[in-house]
Amino acid sequence: VPTLICWSQGGKQVYVTGTFNDWKHKIPLTKSENDFTTVLNFLPGTHYLKFIVDDEWKCSNELLTGPDPDGNLVNYIEVSSQGSDEFDGIESEDHWNDSYSQLENEGYTTEIPDFSNFKGPNVDRPPHLPAQLQNVLLNEVTSDQNEIIGSNNDSMLLPTPNHVVLNHLYACSIRDNIMAVAVTTRYRKKVNLHNNIKYSTIN
Structure with missing residues (x-):
């Protein structure tokens, strides 16, 4: 390719x-x-x-x-086997020449032509997620502990980037003017790495 x-x-x-x-x-x-x-x-x-x-x-x-x-x-x-997408979406010169030749053969009219006659070649739709979020590695293993989930090359890639770190803040109902607050962080593995509980007096 x-x-x-x-x-x-x-x-x-x-x-x-x-x-x-x-x-x-x-x-x-x-x-x-x-x-x-x-x-x-x-x-x-x-x-x-x-x-x-x-x-x-x-x-x-x-x-x-x-x-x-x-x-x-x-x-x-x-x-990929489909080749590089460096020039994907760029329509060929032949396509526009064909469209122009069709217009030359047409006379003047007030009728609006069908849009499908002038639509360019089909191109791939943009992905639903950015490329860096489509294959997030959480370093999880399967039940037999022998195979890493993902493609064969996942173990050679970089760790999970910081923009997929999730921070959660939990707060319970106020009782006796006291509210319990918990902070958790989810990073790489689907486990809480730290859990801090703070109590604040409500005036």
Whole structure:
């Protein structure tokens, strides 16, 4: 699957290498005005890669980052069999040429044409959730304790980000001018890591 690899964090000479070539070869990136790019053919799946910028190993801030099986911090990309969505939603020039040729053959009229005649090609609908919330890892195990829930590569990804930490505040009914308040935090595993109870006198 052709995949665009881009580096836009400066440098004079930029190379890329990764699991797609067993880390054996440095592939040069072509310099443009503001960045370095190349197009590589990847098999569907998850691929780990890292950039070599002026003889220094670096990770790109524009790609997903995580540890590889050896614990080294690298970039990784997930390639689907449908190909890159880099240019998805961009209608081809032929489509608009066909629509324009249809208009040339039409005469002037006051009738409103059917919208379906001018509708562009179908594109995927946006996801219901942001990408970072679609596969939240809670590090739970199944009943046999042998298999991590999720895909085969989940154990190599980063921990749950902070934006999915849930804080709960509980308060009971006021009795004798005293109210009990409990604070719990749910993080990573579905358990309460701490539980603080505070009592406040109601004036």
